[in-house]
Amino acid sequence: MAYVAVTGGKEAIEQSLKLLEIFRKSEEDLSVKCIRENMGLLIDKIMSEAGFYSEEYAALALKQCEGSVEEAVFLLRAYRSTLPRNYYSNAIDTADMRLIQRISAAFKDIPGGQILGPTYDYSHRLLDFSLAEESQVEESRGEESQVKESQAEETGEQKETSGTPGAEGLAEEVSGEDIRCQRVTDLLKAEHVLEDVPQDDTPPFDVTSNLITFPAPRSARLQTFARSDAGFLGGVAYSSMRGYGAVHPTVSELRCGYVEVCVPYVMDEGEEICIGEILVTEVEALVPSHTESEEEFDKMTLSGGYGLIFGRNENKAIAMSIADASLEKPGDTPSQDEEFVLTHGDCLEMSGFISHLKLPHYVTFQSKLDRVRTKEEV
Amino acid sequence: MIDERHYNFAFLDEGSKREIRRSILKAVAIPGYQVPFGSRELPIGRGWGTGGIQITLSIIGKEDVLKVIDQGSDESVNAVNIKKLVEECTGVEITTDSEKASVIQSRHRIPEIPMRNDQILVLQVPTPEPLRIVEPREAVTKQMHAEAEYSGMWLSLFEDLTQYGEISISSEYPVMVENRYVMNPSPIPRYDNQKLNDSETLYLFGAGREKKIYAIPPHTEVVSMCFDDVPFRTENFEGKHCRLCGAAGVYLDEIIDEKTGEKVYECSDTGFCRGRRERIS
Structure with a gap:
């Protein structure tokens, strides 16, 4: 070969x-x-x-x-890449999310309640050897009813502590109403402790069909982060929390659930058609900030970092909110360098460029040898 | 051929191809200027020539004849792989004869036989930004180009002279295009730089990962950056020739003979070498 x-x-x-x-x-x-x-x-x-x-x-x-x-x-x-883009979906209001999880670290209790949802956070990470012995037959027999039950759990569970997601837990489950809640930040906005941000309805920048330029609009940042390699984004966020940066946020709200995706109806732009539901994880993080004022001292406020990721992706969503907030803070650390964090986190781009080193490079290497050898001769 | 029910001719959807062609037109209109474009993901590694492939897929038609080379070789794994993809999604004729091809896609080399004005050479580019060696930030290099602020580049060449007595850049040696834009000719050896100047053919450069397309249209002035009293020097193959076809004065691959352990040389451009041997015999 x-x-x-x-x-x-x-x-x-x-x-x-x-x-x-x-x-x-x-x-x-x-x-x-x-x-x-x-x-x-x-x-x-x-x-x-x-x-x-x-x-x-x-x-x-x-x-x-x-x-x-x-x-x-x-x-x-x-x-x-092979799919034509036929529609742009309308903006989704995540306040309308059908929740399976909702946590606020900022408050002990929040209107609507805290919902731990399906999380490994409070499970003990002990290898469960009984799973190794589960027989194929049992699995296939239980399959159908389990799916139904787990859906019921996703929509219905609303309690302070997480039940072990096992057979007993599922059996007790009752189906309930869809859960929808206002955002925690709405409360803070009403109190004016959150920085006032004007409503921005500019159509978002799309990094998949345009080359990102710097400084990048926030929509481009958010889209890039949402698609980032989870490990890279985690590293950026971790560095910022640990000391190479300034952001150690409070999670105002982490919510996970289903949102409807709608597109404008072709015959009547005022109408929209729901094309399906997607599961997303959303995080709003709060970081201390300040706004300049006429008076002697600046006013202390809170500003936000935002994360929204496809699927159940708690850590990546939190990391995204930190990465987003970091870029709003002035400073010289890697997590605050917009171009650095936005250009090096794409899974495909990093793995592609790293793996290309396996390709032959003998022409350029010959050229390099030529330089090295000439120098020796001199 | 890949399944037509699932995939369009030349893989990308028509809208994407049209968008890329528009970027190419802009690049041709402003020689040496890097045109940003919405680079699409392809089934081939990003960083493995996807910029070049997107250009090829966007410009290729059913009558085209394609040649793909890597390091000058038609048989190199990467070249074979790219050819296979384009062939599977277009069904175009593939050749190894650079004179028969209407489109040639290449990595790291420009063919030895001068290309004609009815041909296009598509080059794959890893780092389109020539100023990256002096400035890591895109926002800054963009401005430097806008202002034709190339003193950093000149200084870096000069620093090389003071440190090594000559310029240390081996391949992807920066060029000045029409006395306006400094451009990265892609990692071709310095030997190939001269072929860019006042050529008959159109050169298209695609950087997929970096999302840039640029071009050198025919008869454009392309000068390798150097000083009046320090001439630009290409790789030195003096006294060496190809052991297969005997060619001298071409770019050679250095090979260690397995039996004798000696250094021997072969043409880097395998199609050129094969042609010479066929003519001789």
Whole structure:
């Protein structure tokens, strides 16, 4: 399997693809349905980094690439390029979200209540060896009823402590009304402790069809962060919290739930058509700020950082809100360098450029050798 | 061919292709200027030539004949891979003969045989910004170009002279286009820079990850940046020739002979080399 020209790259590629098939082969094949239903959080991660909301295609991508996140993101992004853009959805008001989770770290109690929702936060991370013994038969028998029950749980659960998501917990579950709540920040706005931000209805910048320029509009920042590699964004946020930056926010509200996506109705622009629901995680974070005033001292206020991510993606949404807030603070740390954080976090771009180093570079290397050798001669 | 029910001719949807062609037209109108564009994701690695591929996919028609090379070679894995994609989604004829091709996509080389005005060379670009070596911030380099503020670049070349006695840039040696824009010719060796000047053919440069397209139309003045008293120097292959076709004065790959352990040379442009050998025999 020669790497370059001499004996032909074509043969080498064919053999490599064959090998890949061998490595991908397994005794027990996973169905796309099975991946979709069992690997929900992985699918959410992939959908968010791909900027492409389709649980089914994300599951298909995972099946195709041995579960590699970057490869799955890659497949979805590439597929996305082939789709014409027929509609732009109307702005979604997330206050209308059908909640499965809602937490405020800022207040002990909030109107509407705190909903821990499906989270691993309060589970003990002990390897559960009983899962290894679950038989296939049981799983497939229980499948249908479990799905129904877990949906009931998602919409119905509203309690202070999280129940262990297990069979007993599900059995007790009752279905309830849809939960919709006002935002916590509405309370603060009413009190004027939140910085006054004028309503901005400029159509958002789209980084997928335009090259981002700096300084970037906030919509471009937010879109870039939402599609960022979760690890990168986490690192940026962590550095800012730890000391290379100024943002250690209070989570005013983290909410996760379903929102309706609507597009304008072609025959009548005043009307809209709902094309489906998506699951999103939204975070509003609060950071201390100040506004200049006529008086001797500046007025202390709170300003916000915002995060919105496809799927159940709590940490990435929080990280996004910190990254967003960091860019609003003046300073020299990496998290405050707009161009730095906006250009280096894309999963596809970073993995593509890093992996390209495996390509042959012998022409440029020859040129480099030429320089090195000339210098020696001198 | 990939499934037509799921994929358009040349992969991208027509709207995207039209948008890219408009960016190309702008690039041709302002030689050396980097035109931003909404770079699409492709099924090939971002950083593996997706800028070039997007250009190729946008300009290619059913009658076109395509040649793809990497490091000058038709058989290099990357070239084969790109050819395979374009072939699968367009069905166009593929060739290794640079004179037969109407579109040539290349990475790191310009073919040895001068290209004609009915051909287009598409080059893949990793770092479109030539000033990146002196300034990391895009917002700043954009302004430097707007003001033709290239003193930082000149200074960096001069600093090289004072430090090494000559300029240390090996490939992707910066060029001045029509005495206006400093441009990165993509990582071609210095030997290839001269082919950009006053050429017959249209050069299109695509940077997918960095979302930029730029161009050198035919008969554009392209000068490798250097000083009056320090001439620009290309790679030195003096006294060396291709062991296969005997060519001298071309860009050569250095190979260690497995048996003798000696350094031997072969043409980097494999299509050119094959052609010469066929003619000789």
